[in-house]
Every structure is written in C-alpha cells, then in structure tokens.
Amino acid sequence: MSTGYHRFDGAGPDQLDAMRQLSGRLWSWSSRWHPGELAWFWCEHGGPDPAWRLAHWRHGERVVAWAWARGGRLDLQLDPAHLALTAQIAAWFGGRAVTVLDAETGLIGELARHGYERQEDGRFFAHLRRPLGADLPAPAPPPDGYTLRPVGGPEDAAARAAVHAAAFSVPMDDAAYRGVMRAPSYRPELDWLVVAPDGTPAASALAWVEGEIAVLEPVGTDPRHRRRGLAAAASLAALRVARDLGARQARVCARGDDGYPAARAAYEAIGFRAYARNVRLVRR
Ligand SMILES: CC(C)(COP(=O)(O)OP(=O)(O)OC[C@H]1O[C@@H](n2cnc3c(N)ncnc32)[C@H](O)[C@@H]1OP(=O)(O)O)[C@@H](O)C(=O)NCCC(=O)NCCS
Numbered sequence: 001m002s003t004g005y006h007r008f009d010g011a012g013p014d015q016l017d018a019m020r021q022l023s024g025r026l027w028s029w030s031s032r033w034h035p036g037e038l039a040w041f042w043c044e045h046g047g048p049d050p051a052w053r054l055a056h057w058r059h060g061e062r063v064v065a066w067a068w069a070r071g072g073r074l075d076l077q078l079d080p081a082h083l084a085l086t087a088q089i090a091a092w093f094g095g096r097a098v099t100v101l102d103a104e105t106g107l108i109g110e111l112a113r114h115g116y117e118r119q120e121d122g123r124f125f126a127h128l129r130r131p132l133g134a135d136l137p138a139p140a141p142p143p144d145g146y147t148l149r150p151v152g153g154p155e156d157a158a159a160r161a162a163v164h165a166a167a168f169s170v171p172m173d174d175a176a177y178r179g180v181m182r183a184p185s186y187r188p189e190l191d192w193l194v195v196a197p198d199g200t201p202a203a204s205a206l207a208w209v210e211g212e213i214a215v216l217e218p219v220g221t222d223p224r225h226r227r228r229g230l231a232a233a234a235s236l237a238a239l240r241v242a243r244d245l246g247a248r249q250a251r252v253c254a255r256g257d258d259g260y261p262a263a264r265a266a267y268e269a270i271g272f273r274a275y276a277r278n279v280r281l282v283r284r
Helices: 013-026 035-043 080-093 105-113 154-168 174-181 230-244 262-269
Strands: 005-009 053-059 062-070 073-078 097-101 116-118 125-131 147-150 191-195 201-210 213-221 249-255 273-283
Touching: 005 013, 005 080, 013 035, 013 053, 013 062, 013 073, 035 174, 035 201, 035 213, 053 080, 062 080, 073 080, 080 105, 097 105, 105 116, 105 273, 125 262, 147 230, 154 174, 154 191, 154 201, 154 213, 191 230, 201 230, 213 230, 213 262, 230 262, 249 262
Parallel strands: 073 097, 213 249
Antiparallel strands: 005 053, 053 062, 062 073, 097 273, 116 273, 125 249, 125 273, 147 191, 191 201, 201 213
C-alpha cells in the first residue's frame, strides 16, 4: 500500500538542505531544532561521518521528516501533521534510544506506541532563551591584554579550531573549521574570538541567525582562561550582531542537570532562562 511518503537516504549536501528546510519551516519554541545548529553539527567533525545513517521523508515535494542515527541513538524531526510516519521512521532506525524535546508531545505519544519510553540517566540538555531587545547588554571590556574581535575569514580558521579543541577537549583542525566556514548561513561577523595577551586564542562564541531566531552554538573558553568573563563577552558580542541582522530572540542548549553546571550558569549570567529540555526515550 502506498502511503504517499518517499524516503531519501544518504549524507550528501541535499540531506542537510532537506533537514534545514524542515527545521526552518517548523521552528517554534516547541521544536527541538534550529537550521543553524544543524549546519554546525553537520560540519563540526569535518563533514559527514561514514558511520552516520541519515534519511529524510517527503510527502509530495514537501520535506516532512528527517532522521539521523549516530552511535546507536536517533535524533529526528517530524512534522506534527504527519505523525503517522513514526512507524516508518522507527522501522528504519531499528535501534534502542531516541532523543526528543519534552514539548514534542505528539511525537512522544507516537513513539510510546512503538515501545519507546522515557528513561532518565541523570544527564540532560536544557534549552534556554532570551529576548534580543534594547536591554541586551554590551560585552564588558575583556581583561587587560585580551582582545575581543569577530573572525576575519579563513585566515582565522586555525585559531578558531584551536580554541574549540581546547575548550571541548575534542580534536579539531584548521581544515575542519574551514568546512564550518563554508556551511550554509555561516557568517564570520557572528563568529567571535577572544585573543589572549600572548596572541593565542582564548575563547569563542558562534551564533547562527535564521529569520528572527539566533542560536549560539558553540561557546567555549580554553580552561587556562576561564572565569574572566570571556565567554560572556564573546556571546554578547555575537548576539548584538545577531540582533542587528534581525534576530529578536536567542536560544542556546546546555547541560540542565547538576553534573555540569558551568555552561548553564554562564548562559544564565547573560540573561538566558530554561524553557524546555531534551528527554531520552528507550525501547522496552
Ligand atoms: C561554559 C564556559 C564556556 C564558560 O566560559 P568562561 O569564559 O569561563 O565564562 P565566563 O567567565 O564568561 O563566566 C561568566 C559567568 O558565568 C558563570 N559561570 C561560568 N563558569 C562557571 C562555573 N564553572 N561555575 C559556576 N558559574 C560559572 C558565572 O556567573 C560567571 O561569572 P563570575 O565568574 O563573575 O562568577 C566554559 O566553562 C567552557 O568552555 N566549558 C566547556 C565547553 C562548554 O560546555 N561550552 C558550553 C556549551 S556549548
């Protein structure tokens, strides 16, 4: 029996385009995904990993769902008008763990019918927001000798990669960051860098603007330079440019549990407040 849905597999640029289309069309505060962060997650490791499984579904021409399976768990987005597609997505995935936003109640109900139940393991990501109105503070001047500035272009890729690698203890090189810079909707004026007195990169914050919403992803400070206001300054600088580009609200994700409070505290210190959280569903 034809259901009118067509699935498209693969990890080419068309897949990212389809995912971004859907996340842009469905954006609301009840939606887990923003197109900007999808571009970041796609590019942060230097491009698609051969171990990823990806698909999107169309109904006619319209993208109505996508699914991204990595490391045995699934991230997905499904148009609430097409919840019937859940069965096909669950069958395509076939795995155990799915992450959703707590506000995606229709999807959570459908996944429950396919055996996926909420399971807490103590860790979760919170979604935080703040308005980008006239009260958005200007960044405080960085401590003596530090410089706050936007990224210039590919010539800054090595410094951006280095500070990201140091902040998150992950590998990232110049070539991978050049990939980020080629991502759809990347703009160097939204990518801010703090340089230490010795010329090495100390902190950074990257914002992505689509329509009236900006997301910060990622923000990081090299452990040798923490608690000097650098993440706050870089984030506020990026958010002020986002506001100039038309963004009216900003959203960010951070660990919401007490196992890693630093990031949430840093965002709360510049006015973000939690409004939703991710939940983990596991198949019985
Ligand atoms: C989270 C992180 C970016 C903060 O960077 P930072 O430059 O040290 O932050 P700031 O100095 O700008 O902090 C501003 C305020 O945030 C809060 N804050 C920051 N780190 C904190 C911590 N470890 N514990 C409690 N509050 C903290 C404080 O209110 C701080 O002001 P104060 O120092 O005057 O008390 C940094 O710890 C980091 O890179 N962590 C790893 C990467 C990460 O988790 N990034 C965020 C998720 S994308």
